[in-house]
Amino acid sequence: MALWLGLGAMTVLLVVLLRTRWSNARPLRKCAILSLWVHVLLALAATTVRIVSGAPELGSDAPIRITVRTVVEKETPLEKISPDWEQPTEATLVAPQLEPPEPPKTKPAEPGPDAATLEQVVEVAVKPEPPQPAPPWEAPSLLASPEPAEEAPAAEPQEKTPVDSLAELSTEPQEAEPTEQPQPPGQTPPTDTTATTTATTTEAESLPPAEIVPALPSTYADRFAENREQLAEQRGGSPQTERAVRAALGWLASAQAKNGGWDASNFGAGQERVVLGHNRNRAGRNADTGITGLALLAFLGSGHTHRQGPYARVVAEGLEYLRQRQRADGSLQGDAQLYARMYCHSMATFAVCEAFAITGDTRLEPMARAAVGYTLSMQHPTDGGWRYRRGDTGDTSQLGWQLMTLKSAQLAGIEIPQTTWTRVERFLRRVRRGPTGGLAAYRPAGPPSQTMTAEALFCRQLLDAAGLDTTSQAATLEATDSILQQLPSTTRRNLYFWYYASLALHRAQYQSAEVAVAWQDWNQALTTTLLSTQQAGGSWSEATVWGGYGGRVYTTALSAMCLEVYYRYSPNEGPREIAGRKGWQAVHR
Numbered sequence: 001m002a003l004w005l006g007l008g009a010m011t012v013l014l015v016v017l018l019r020t021r022w023s024n025a026r027p028l029r030k031c032a033i034l035s036l037w038v039h040v041l042l043a044l045a046a047t048t049v050r051i052v053s054g055a056p057e058l059g060s061d062a063p064i065r066i067t068v069r070t071v072v073e074k075e076t077p078l079e080k081i082s083p084d085w086e087q088p089t090e091a092t093l094v095a096p097q098l099e100p101p102e103p104p105k106t107k108p109a110e111p112g113p114d115a116a117t118l119e120q121v122v123e124v125a126v127k128p129e130p131p132q133p134a135p136p137w138e139a140p141s142l143l144a145s146p147e148p149a150e151e152a153p154a155a156e157p158q159e160k161t162p163v164d165s166l167a168e169l170s171t172e173p174q175e176a177e178p179t180e181q182p183q184p185p186g187q188t189p190p191t192d193t194t195a196t197t198t199a200t201t202t203e204a205e206s207l208p209p210a211e212i213v214p215a216l217p218s219t220y221a222d223r224f225a226e227n228r229e230q231l232a233e234q235r236g237g238s239p240q241t242e243r244a245v246r247a248a249l250g251w252l253a254s255a256q257a258k259n260g261g262w263d264a265s266n267f268g269a270g271q272e273r274v275v276l277g278h279n280r281n282r283a284g285r286n287a288d289t290g291i292t293g294l295a296l297l298a299f300l301g302s303g304h305t306h307r308q309g310p311y312a313r314v315v316a317e318g319l320e321y322l323r324q325r326q327r328a329d330g331s332l333q334g335d336a337q338l339y340a341r342m343y344c345h346s347m348a349t350f351a352v353c354e355a356f357a358i359t360g361d362t363r364l365e366p367m368a369r370a371a372v373g374y375t376l377s378m379q380h381p382t383d384g385g386w387r388y389r390r391g392d393t394g395d396t397s398q399l400g401w402q403l404m405t406l407k408s409a410q411l412a413g414i415e416i417p418q419t420t421w422t423r424v425e426r427f428l429r430r431v432r433r434g435p436t437g438g439l440a441a442y443r444p445a446g447p448p449s450q451t452m453t454a455e456a457l458f459c460r461q462l463l464d465a466a467g468l469d470t471t472s473q474a475a476t477l478e479a480t481d482s483i484l485q486q487l488p489s490t491t492r493r494n495l496y497f498w499y500y501a502s503l504a505l506h507r508a509q510y511q512s513a514e515v516a517v518a519w520q521d522w523n524q525a526l527t528t529t530l531l532s533t534q535q536a537g538g539s540w541s542e543a544t545v546w547g548g549y550g551g552r553v554y555t556t557a558l559s560a561m562c563l564e565v566y567y568r569y570s571p572n573e574g575p576r577e578i579a580g581r582k583g584w585q586a587v588h589r
Contacts, residue, residue: 007041066328141363143320217411220358222567223303235506235566236523240531245302247538248560252295253314255539255553260317261325262553264291271548289325289334290344291550292318294557296351301564305359319355322348323367329377330370338388340549342378346386346401349375350408357412372409375402376420383444384423384430395443396431399424400455400500407462425463428456438478451494453482454501461507476508480518487525490533494545495558498526502565510571530559 014037216224222231229242257263264287296318299311306316325334332348333341349371356364378390379402385394386402403424406416431452433439439448440456457479460471483501486492501522509519534540540555542548547555561568 251538260321267552293347293351330374353408384427438475458504
C-alpha cells in the first residue's frame with residue numbers, strides 16, 4: 001500500500017507539471033519520462049496482481065469425491081463395496097459369485113435368467129482384464145475373496161459366518177471352510193485352480209504359485225524362500241532375530257484398531273521433543289495412514305500378504321483402511337498435519353505398491369496408480385525433491401521414502417516417467433558433500449549428517465541398479481566411514497538412521513571387503529541393541545530420537561524391518577558370498 005501511495009503521488013505531480021511551463025520545454029524528454037513512468041506502473045501492476053488476487057492452493061483441504069457409475073446391464077452389481085465391520089449380521093467376506101443375487105427376491109419365478117446372470121458374474125470375476133479401472137473408493141473391497149468358486153452351490157454362503165475371515169481371505173478358490181488352519185510365517189497353502197479337492201501340505205513353505213502371485217519380482221523372492229531362516233543366518237541374522245520379528249508382528253497385530261488401521265496417538269505418537277532444535281507442532285499425532293503403512297511394510301517384509309499366511313486378515317484390513325481414506329486426488333495423507341503429510345502419503349503408498357507388486361491383486365491397482373500419480377505431481381519440477389507442500393524445494397529425508405515408493409510402483413508395473421528419475425538424480429547431486437561425494441546433507445545448503453548420508457547412499461544404490469547414477473567406490477567408503485562413527489547403542493536410539501544404514505550397508509557389503517567388514521560391525525551392534533531392548537510383549541519403546549512423533553507402532557515396525565533386512569530385498573551378491581565366508585558369525589544373544 002505504501003508503494004502504491006507513493007506511485008500515486010508521483011503520478012499526480014506529473015499531471016500538475018503538465019499544466020506548467022515545464023510542459024512546453026523539451027517535449028521529447030517529457031514524452032520519454034511519461035512513457036517510462038507508464039511502463040513502471042504497468043510492470044508493478046503485473047507483479048502485484050497475485051498479491052491482491054490470492055495465492056493458489058490456499059482454499060479448503062476437504063476432499064471432493066465424484067463417483068462415476070457405468071451401467072452395463074440391468075442386473076445387480078457384482079458386489080457392494082463396504083467393509084465387513086459395517087455389516088455385522090451378514091457374511092460379507094464371502095466371494096460375490098457364491099452369493100445369490102438380489103433379483104430372485106423380487107422375481108422368484110424366473111430361475112433361468114438368474115442362472116445365466118450368475119454365470120456371467122463368475123466369468124467376469126475370473127477374467128478381470130476387460131473392466132475399466134474404477135476409482136479407488138469404488139474398487140471391490142479387499143476383505144472379500146478375490147477369486148470365485150467354480151463348483152460350489154449357490155446356497156452354501158448362507159451357512160457361512162464372519163468368523164471365516166482367514167479361510168475366505170485365502171487364495172484357494174475351491175474351498176472356503178472355517179477348518180483351515182493358519183500357516184506359520186513365511187509359508188503358503190498349496191493352491192490348484194483346476195480342481196476343487198486337491199489340498200496338500202507338502203508344499204506349504206514353497207513360493208506362492210504363479211496364478212496367485214503372477215510374475216513375482218525377484219527382488220521379493222527371498223521373503224518366500226523355503227530356506228529363508230538359513231539365508232538370514234548366512235547374511236547376519238539368527239534364530240533370535242527371527243523370533244524377535246515374529247514377536248513384533250504379533251504385537252502389531254494386537255495393536256490394530258477395529259477400523260483396520262493403527263491409531264498413532266493411542267501408542268504415544270504426537271509428543272513434541274524439539275528434535276534437532278525444531279518444533280514440529282506434535283507432527284505425528286494424526287499420522288494414522290503413515291503409521292499403518294509402516295506396520296503393513298513390516299508384515300510384507302516377512303512374507304505376509306492379504307492373500308496368504310496367518311496375518312492375511314490383518315494385512316487385508318490394513319489395506320482396506322488405506323483404500324477407504326484415499327482422497328479424490330490420490331493422496332493417502334489422511335488427517336496428518338503439515339510436517340507429517342508427505343511422510344504419511346509416501347509410507348502408505350509404499351505399502352500399497354509393495355502389496356500390489358507381490359500379489360498382483362488388481363483390486364489394489366486403482367489405489368496404487370492414483371497414489372503414485374499424486375506423488376509424481378508433488379515433485380518439484382526443477383529442484384527434483386519433495387517436501388511438505390507442492391512447490392516446496394526438497395529435502396533428503398522425504399526423498400528416500402518417495403524413491404522407495406516409486407521403485408516399488410515400478411516393480412508392480414506402473415510406469416514412472418524418465419524425467420522423474422532425472423530430477424531425483426539432480427537433487428542427489430546437489431546434496432552431496434565430502435571430498436569424494438559420499439556424504440550428504442538434509443538440504444542443498446546444509447551441512448552433512450550421518451542419517452542423511454545413509455539415506456542418500458541407499459537412494460544412490462537404487463539409481464545405480466537402474467543405471468541412472470554412478471556411485472564410486474571411494475564415495476561408498478566415505479559414506480561407510482561416516483555411518484560407522486555412530487554405531488547402534490542403547491544410549492542414543494535413532495531407528496530412522498538405523499533403518500536406512502542397515503539397508504545401505506547390507507546392499508553395499510558385496511562391493512568390497514572393506515564394506516563387508518563395516519557391515520559386520522554395524523550388524524553386530526544393531527542386533528545386539530535391538531534384541532536387548534525389545535520388550536516382553538514384542539514391541540520397542542517410543543523413547544527414541546523420533547519415537548515421540550511416531551509412537552510405539554513406529555518404533556516397533558522400523559525395528560522389525562531392520563531385523564528383516566537379511567531377506568527383505570534379495571541382494572545382488574555377485575560371484576562370492578562375503579557374508580558367509582570363513583570367520584563370519586551372526587549374533588546369538
